[in-house]
Amino acid sequence: MGDYPDWTDLVHLVGTDIMLAVDIQGAYIMMPVDIQAQYVNVEVDIVAQTIGNIGIDLAAQSVGDITIDIAAQSIGTLAVGIVASTVTLDITLHASDITLNIDIDAQSVGVYLQTEWETKEGHDKNFRSSGTSKNWGGNTYFEYEVPAGKTLYITGVSYAIFPDAAADYDHHLHFWLEMYQLLPLNRYVDIGGEGGGAIMLTKPIVIPHGKAVQGKITNKSNVSCTVVVCAWGYEI
């Protein structure tokens, strides 16, 4: 039986030190919480079929870490408004469809794409192979087997071909560049051209752990050449 005939329980606590553990199980729960104190630590764990609106309004001199972990079939609008002198905001989103609206008003902001972020974190990978005195059909390549538990993302490649003799600079210097995974053989990049160049991949080449990637450049000109292939990306 509650404090009222409709089974409503009224909790009203006044004291200097209060420790309050709440465990509520019911079909329909309404729980407005109003806390005013010198120091507050609140941990909330909610498991329900449907969660209505959750409004959190924090006003304090300093706020520690705030961790929000939401797993649901669908989520309405998640509005976060932060006003502070310094803020670090780590957001991880996994969803089939994401709409992300960000309104930032700050003196300095660092926003990183994943390639830039992984480089900042020291996860970048850079590969290079070069070979001299390659006649028609001669090649050089790099090969790398992705370690257990990691995935390699290749985001860019560059390539170059030079004649070994100065007298051959007036020749066409054709090459063939390939980037592929071994076993099974998945071919991702085939470029034919002359001289060299570089491309940034709009979609990274993804090599899972236990698989090897090769980047190869082949001399397709009729003079002896030095060939170089490079690739870069990150591994996490």
Add this chain to the structure above:
Amino acid sequence: MDGLRKLYRGDFNTMEQEWQPDGSVVITLSKNGEDKVHRFRVRNLYQADEELVEDEVIQTTTPPWITARMKEAKGHERKG
């Protein structure tokens, strides 16, 4: 052996491979923030009979005269 282990752990940022006439490959690995480079030669890379032929660690610390000049320049900056 350290270099080869680093290769299999993916514990590097930059890798250079130079294939040799005898079919072996010289691999150079470096990692951001480390003052050394691992340079080693492997026969039959990634094969069942893979063999480490040569292995060396090359120190890549900043030359002392450059460090001294940087220190001097920074001290000069503080003095204004």
